[in-house]
Amino acid sequence: MDPKRSHESVLELCKTFGPIISYRLGSQLFIVINDYDLAKELLDDENFTGRSRSVVIQRQTGGCGLLFSEGLLWKQHRRLALKTLRDFGFAKDRSVEMVNIQLDDILTDLRDASESARPLNILDTFTEATNAVIATLTLGRQFRRGDPELEFVRTAARRLFAGRPLQNLPFLFPWTDYIVRLFPTSNEQNLVNMEILEFIQRQVQERLKLMGADIEGFEPECLCDVYIKERQKAEAAGDFESFKDMQVLRVVMELFMAGTDTTARSLEWLLLYMAFEQDWQSRVQAELDRVIDGERRPSMRDRDQLPLTCAVIEETYRIVSLTPFALFHPATQEDTVFHGYSFPTNALIFPFTYGMSRDPKVWARPNEFHPEHFLRPDGCFAGSGKNIPFSMGRRVCVGESLGRMEVFLIFSAVMKLFKVCMADEYLSKREDILRGSLGILRIPGDYRLLFEAR
Structure with a gap:
């Protein structure tokens, strides 16, 4: 298993063996939950609020x-x-x-x-x-x-x-x-x-x-x-x-x-997708021009009037899946049984956010950048739905509100004032840039962006 591509390897295992799988690396047993409803049940259960020892x-x-x-x-x-x-x-x-x-x-x-x-x-x-x-x-x-x-x-x-x-x-x-x-x-x-x-x-x-x-x-x-x-x-x-x-x-x-790095990386990925998805960039900018008067910066009060902008942000969270593996949760009791599976107390259990973000039962086009995933038929923002960039349950990220606010304000302000494009020598490297690699966070491949004042 390539450590820089481990999320891709685990996804292939889940496709073959189902939404709950286990594998052993060395002496450590890992259990993967690759289904939103199962992960929600697990993360709401106090028995699974433990951490790796x-x-x-x-x-x-x-x-x-x-x-x-x-x-x-x-x-x-x-x-x-x-x-x-x-x-x-x-x-x-x-x-x-x-x-x-x-x-x-x-x-x-x-x-x-x-x-x-x-x-x-x-x-x-x-x-x-x-x-x-x-x-x-x-x-x-x-x-x-x-x-x-x-x-x-x-x-x-x-x-x-x-x-x-x-x-x-x-x-x-x-x-x-x-x-x-x-x-x-x-x-x-x-x-x-x-x-x-x-x-x-x-x-x-x-x-x-x-x-x-x-x-x-x-x-x-x-x-x-x-x-x-x-x-x-x-x-x-x-x-x-x-x-x-x-x-x-x-x-x-x-x-x-x-x-720090999580919010900055989210913004970086947003601009990369806008550089490659010029049609969506133009649609976001048209929406911002219609709602935001003159030189005024977008504010949180504008968010309800900017459904396309919100959908693009949420879709980027989904397709990037910045933290493909949620933090591990060992069971806090011996021999826990979950949906017929026995979870040993020393196993490390993790919700597989990367896999859930590509579940074809949930997402119409799981492997494409498709902001319509988060738009209702009437054009309104549909909310996050089964997208969980900040995890969920008892261990949901305490900084979710701040992170979402920063991303919305900075992204919308940049889109209002600048057109972003990929530098010519990187245009042919879309797949490598967007595939990126995995450390603790998903990191894009090498790139350079060009900005043009609007």
Whole structure:
């Protein structure tokens, strides 16, 4: 199985053997769920809210954070994170203001590229913008272009999300963990993990200095502040475990890093599809011109009047399937039975989002870019339906609202002002670019885009 194409190999297995399959790599048993209704049932079941207990995950996280914690600790911190992020912008105008500030830099880059007819890889521009937004919400930092720490975060995110086959070996053969760590390339994820944690630790210390001696009376400005205050409350009540240092650092780190590369990559894929699907680009721009007056930027209030734009975004989420494999869910009880199948407690169970996004029983044209999947006969946006770019159930992504808002505002603003085309030397490489490769996220092949002011 080619690690850069593993999602394609698993899809072929599912086509042959059905919606629930299992296979063993090394000593690890994997169970794949390739059906929306089955995956929804599984993800709504509290028995499947566990996380991998591999030696690699335990060493990097200690069972802390949101992504890899379980049980009461996970419930407590997920609830707090959701409430805090809603309070600090997910449901308020503050986050829209932050995105619009970053849009200034994005549009400046695109104007410069347009005026010079310079082919552009757009990822860095989008990553800087999404980093800056999530940094404000989580760390209370106002990163601006050129900030060395912003550059560190951008490169760290790239390193963290780059898949390296050797580093996965301990998942399959736990006894190889020590040996694998001797190889510099395979140890890269451990190193970048530590570097990011040290960076977050410095940010926490800066927030502590700002809060001063009166932590209780300090009005929180970001997620980090809330966690510092909650830790003080917990320790005053004799609880030194729920908000221990690693738990606070991991929660802040995970929300910070998850809100950067994923959103930037989604925007990158959107522009790639628009460059290849010129008819749909023209239709989106005609809709934006009809709804958005003059020089005004699109706002969230416009979304209901932009069904084509919303459908194009949702279809890109579907066909790209940025995270083809949802995070693994081991059963939390021994010998769990699910639809007649016995799931051993040490098996890693994952909903196969890439396969579900190509299910011919759900999608009329599963292998084509077909935004009509998300349009009703009357032309209205049909909603996400059985598309799950942010997962679903009890472990649904806490940053879904922010991610969707950023993608809508940035994509619609770019389409309103610019026509995007693929550079001539890349026009013949559509299949390679859109097939891309797989790290933790799906990454497009090498490309360059041209922007023309409208």
